[in-house]
Amino acid sequence: MRTAEWDVTVKKVVLSTDPVFRIDGKLAVGYAARRFGPGIRKVVSNAAESLTTPLLPDNYLELVNPLWSRRQMWGRIETVQPETVDAATLVIRPGLGWTEHQAGQHVRLGVDVDGVRYWRTYSLSSPPERQDGRISVTVKATPDGLVSRYLVHRVTAGTVVRLEGPRGEFVLPPAPPPRLLFLTAGSGITPVMSMLRGLVRRGQLPDLVLVHSAPTPRDVIFGAELRGLAARLPKLRLHEHHTRTRTDDGRYTGRLTVAALPVICPDWTERWAWACGPTGLLDDAEASWQRAGLADRLRVERFQPAVRRGGVGGRVRFVRSGREANADGDTPLLVVGENAGVLMPSGCRMGICRSCVVRLTAGRVRDLRTGLEHGDEGELVQTCVSAAAGDVEIDL
Ligand SMILES: Cc1cc2nc3c(=O)[nH]c(=O)nc-3n(C[C@H](O)[C@H](O)[C@H](O)COP(=O)(O)OP(=O)(O)OC[C@H]3O[C@@H](n4cnc5c(N)ncnc54)[C@H](O)[C@@H]3O)c2cc1C
Ligand code: FES
Known part of the structure; x- marks a missing residue:
């Protein structure tokens, strides 16, 4: 005994x-x-x-109950709330090990789709310090996206997912600047929504202009809540840009560009800005703030790495699994491996977390972010941001 x-x-x-x-x-x-x-x-x-x-x-x-585990952190999806035709908010009850997040941070979700676990990163859309301890992420289904489509269209309440985090530097300082600009498009609204909800809840809302782009008013994630807040709070000015509405001459309005900012928000150079959205908008924002000599006033969150195209590609051999595939010079080795049926380790899929690091046994790779080629035998490479530069062999 x-x-x-x-x-x-x-x-x-x-x-x-x-x-x-x-x-x-x-x-x-x-x-x-x-x-x-x-x-x-x-x-x-x-x-x-x-x-x-x-x-x-x-x-x-x-x-x-997986939520009691101290070995691995789990969360239970309690509700799946549709936001638009292709986006949904998952309200999750986190288990043991969860620590309070800061508005703007993200979490890694481990999701089992048809028996295989995939890891993806999602910004928290809930504000910190929710009284009920729940958190939420809001996912937009990308057209051929494996995990996002599952989370938006198939996942049900009660599903248990793995959690890691929270992490991320895309946060506001403890005392928010007196004048703020949020520049977002599509699902890029999610981290900013956590910030906005937190500021409103704490009664700390500064003078804030939120410029958001979506195809139509119905595609604006959190549209009703944003419009309600803007109507109620004089300090919040919401500008919606709808790319699929028609101008007087019958053409589509088209993408939001930073060139339109001086009209939408004349004092944009005097504001501290947080931007999140597709690569084109963020590249444009970084270049514009740089040109204005204000790069230190802009914070950017990317959901995908900015990729330099133009590599040569080659034959990729996954040595231990015995699989092979042809790869073009712009597709990450991570995707090449997944498409070839190799179980590839991964996390953020954009060069942040290093969960995807594997050993190169032969050949060279090109860093998709910098365009630079590198590779010595035995070198550890991040498959999510590396493409084949000629024939390569990988120890997987
Ligand atoms: C820090 C961070 C925070 C994020 N927060 C959110 C969030 O709050 N809400 C959200 O919906 N997503 C968010 N993402 C993106 C998310 O992690 C996934 O990349 C996205 O859901 C697509 O995964 P998938 O498995 O469906 O697509 P995959 O099956 O991996 O890819 C399918 C296709 O979609 C393309 N693709 C991959 N990611 C994107 C993307 N982000 N936008 C457009 N095309 C893409 C791929 O190039 C590929 O062609 C975030 C990513 C990061 C790094
Ligand atoms: S998956 Fe995060 S660095 Fe590659």
């Missing part, structure tokens, strides 16, 4: 029906939270471990 005993002073015990809740204003994770003296968590955990060996308590907890 195994026994364990401990002697502790408990200051307060709170039981909750939810795994994430607040105790004395602080975020607590677990169905019971205690305000203990130091070190008690470790004592309890060691005692539980000694009682359940050879399995760890976590193994039992994970079987009962």
Whole structure:
């Protein structure tokens, strides 16, 4: 028989029906939270471990409810809320290990689609400090997107997903600048929505101009909420740009460009700006702020890496899995491998997290962000931002 005993002073015990809740204003994770003296968590955990060996308590907890696991962080999708025809908000209850996010940060989701786990990154659209401890991400289905289409059109409430994060530098300073500009398009509204909701909730909304682009009014993610806030809050000015509406001469309005900013927001050079949207808009914004000598006033969040095209490509051999494929010079090795049926490790898919790093056993690759070729035998390469520069062999 195994026994364990401990002697502790408990200051307060709170039981909750939810795994994430607040105790004395602080975020607590677990169905019971205690305000203990130091070190008690470790004592309890060691005692539980000694009682359940050879399995760890976590193994039992994970079987009962994955959200109780301390080994891996999980979340349960509680609602799937359609936003537009091709976008939906997933409200997720995070399990143990979740720490409060800052508005603008993102989370990595591990999603099982037809028996295979894929990792994708999504900005949190919920503000920090939600009283119920839930978080949300808002996903726009890309036309041939594997995970985004699954999350928007197929996933159901109750589905459990892996979580990692929160992470990211696309955040506001603790005291927001007195004049702000948010420049967004499509799903790029998501991190900014978390910021806006947080500012409104805390009563810290500065003078804010939000310029957002979408094909039509019905395609504006959070459209009703944004219009409601703009009508209610004099400090918030919302400008919607609809690319698929027609001008007086019958043509489509077309893409939002920074050249239109002086008309939409005449004092744009005096504002601190946060921009998120497609590559073209963000490249345009960076170049414009640079030309105006204001590069330090612009923060940008990219959902895809800016890619330099024009590589030669070659034959790619995945040595251990015995698979081969022809690759053009602009397709990431990650995508080449996935299309060839190789189980490729991945994360952000844009050169940030290094989850996709693999060993090059022969040949050279081209960095899609810089256009520079490199590659020595044994070198570790990021497959999400590297393309074949001639024939290559990869240790996978
Ligand atoms: C920091 C960060 C935050 C993000 N936040 C969000 C968010 O809040 N909401 C959201 O919907 N997405 C967000 N994304 C994008 C998301 O991670 C996925 O890239 C996107 O959902 C597509 O995944 P998929 O599996 O459907 O597409 P895949 O099957 O991987 O790709 C299918 C096709 O879509 C193209 N593609 C891939 N990503 C994009 C993209 N972002 N835009 C247009 N085409 C693309 C690929 O080139 C490919 O041709 C974020 C990405 C990053 C790096
Ligand atoms: S998947 Fe994140 S760096 Fe490649």
